[in-house]
Amino acid sequence: MATSVLSPYTSREPVIHAGILGATGSGYLLDGPFERVEADGCLLLRPLSPEASFLLPEVRIGIGFHWERVEPQRFHGALRVHPDGLMVNEVALEEYLRSVISSEMKATAPPEFLKAHAIVSRSWLIAMLERGRNGMDAAGESHGAHTHISFDNAPGCREIIRWYDREAHTRFDVCTDDHCQRYQGISRGISAEVDRAVSETRGMVLAYGGEVCDARFSKCCGGMTEEYSSAWEDRDMPYLRSVADTDADGGCHCATEDPVLLGSVLNGYDLDNPGFHHWEEVITQAELSRTAMEKTGTDFGSIVGLQPLSRGKSGRITRLLIRGTKESLIVGKELEIRRELSPSHLKSSDFEATPLDKDGLPAAPGEIPAAFRLSGRGWGHGVGMCQIGAAAMASRGASYQSILNHYFTDAELITLYR
Ligand SMILES: [Zn+2]
Ligand SMILES: [Zn+2]
Structure with missing residues (x-):
């Protein structure tokens, strides 16, 4: 994996608009100085100090999944309240990433794993922003679903093939639930370890063929990672090939049952659902x-x-x-x-x-x-980085470069902004 410095895409840190779908219509509490302005028919609450935050007392998370529940959440950055009650957090990309890595994975996870995760999440996010900006969002069937119905098959019955675009949102870039990436603001606190992993990889992304990689990850591949077209459209991504999630001796990275490693990586409510490999x-x-x-x-x-x-x-x-x-x-x-x-x-x-x-x-x-x-x-779509496998690699001394090289064939690491 080559490391080069070029910035054809984004030379400044973007601002992320994160839609907090589970909080629509609920109240908010401001903590610290904010200014209230009208912006495009919305109420925009802008923080006047970096420490200022806002609290949403009841946010539903994991909607439709087995871990669905309600919890209070606190955020840095601005709060945009739409007339219909939709709440959107406007936050700098690196600040957003700190939170995403904290929410997805524990701060006690191996540092090289946290760095790899920061780069994967940053790449996915910037690739998605780039597509949106270039007007390349998939032409909208409702809810971002692509559905193909046919009868032309051997059993002679109806066939419904469907997949979902994650970039299907119109009034914000990403939602805060697992549909995009789990984002809970600063509710769980941002640890020094996560802060360091994000800072030390600031602006770094995976790139291939002059574009930022649409990097994906899932909880556990189950032994072999999956190809893009098994989960989304019929298109090959050269950097998302199926790879055996094994080391040189054939041992599977994500088959670990090491409770210390799993406990250091997975949030408590994921441990409530054991059995994923x-x-x-x-x-x-x-x-x-x-x-x-x-x-x-x-x-x-x-x-x-x-x-x-x-x-x-x-x-x-x-x-x-x-x-x-x-x-x-x-x-x-x-x-x-x-x-x-x-x-x-x-x-x-x-x-x-x-x-x-x-x-x-x-x-x-x-x-x-x-x-x-x-x-x-396995757990999840299995495409791209296997989180458990990557954490296991890091715990055995692998660098973030070699972890990314393992899961993203032929991708290179570049720095978009400093
Ligand atoms: Zn979403
Ligand atoms: Zn795996």
Whole structure:
């Protein structure tokens, strides 16, 4: 990985507009001096000192995920209140990053991992801002969803392939929930370690072919990272190739069960949901057929089979045939599969489904299953940097350069602004 200094894209630190969707319509409390101005029909509250902050007493986080909850959140920077109650935090990019790294990962995580994460998050963010600025946002189907419906397939049933653009917001750059990147302001405090990781990599991004990389990350790849096209549009990203998440001896980086390492990396509420490199979930027939009907609008009757038709390189299912007694349906891509089989989300779409009888034994052929056992690997889409794997690499002495080099093939490190 070459290190060069060039700045064709952004030579000054950008300001991020972060939409706090879980706080819409709630109140706010100002702490320190602010000026109130009218701006574009909105109320804009600008801090008059760097220490000034505002508190949102009730913010819903993890919306639709199994960790959904309400908590108070505090932010630096300006608060823009739209007439409909939408709250947007306007904050300098590096300050935003300090918070994102603190919220996503613990400050006790290995320092080289924190630096790698700062560069990945900064790259993703600037790539997204660049696309927005160049008017290259995907032409808007509602909610940023891209849906392709067809009948032209071997089982002869309806096929719905859907994925979601994260840059689908119109009144702000990023939302503060997991849809974009979890951002909780200064609620959890910013540690000296995170502050150092962000400061020491200030302005540094991954670049490829003259552009800032659309760098991605997920919690745990499960042993092999996934390609971009398994989660989003059918397009190859040369720097987001599938790589084995293994060291020279073939040991898997993210297979670690070291409680000290995991405890130093994951926030407490993630530890409440153990099992991510390998996981298992049993879903009853009643729960599965009801959930799948609610989410797809298709009345399957009883579901008799969950059959993968194609998988990405990590093993994540990208097209799944849901076979019912009344109707069958093919769904994709990975996120849609995770959404449609679970009231919240499955951890990943890399799983084998075993039909079970009422005693929990494998169901006989032709029998209507009483439940399905899903045996899966990984947590999240698996594209780009594997957070657990990267933390494990750093804990064994890897530098942030070699971590990034491992997950982002052929990308180079450049400094956009000082
Ligand atoms: Zn978002
Ligand atoms: Zn991994």
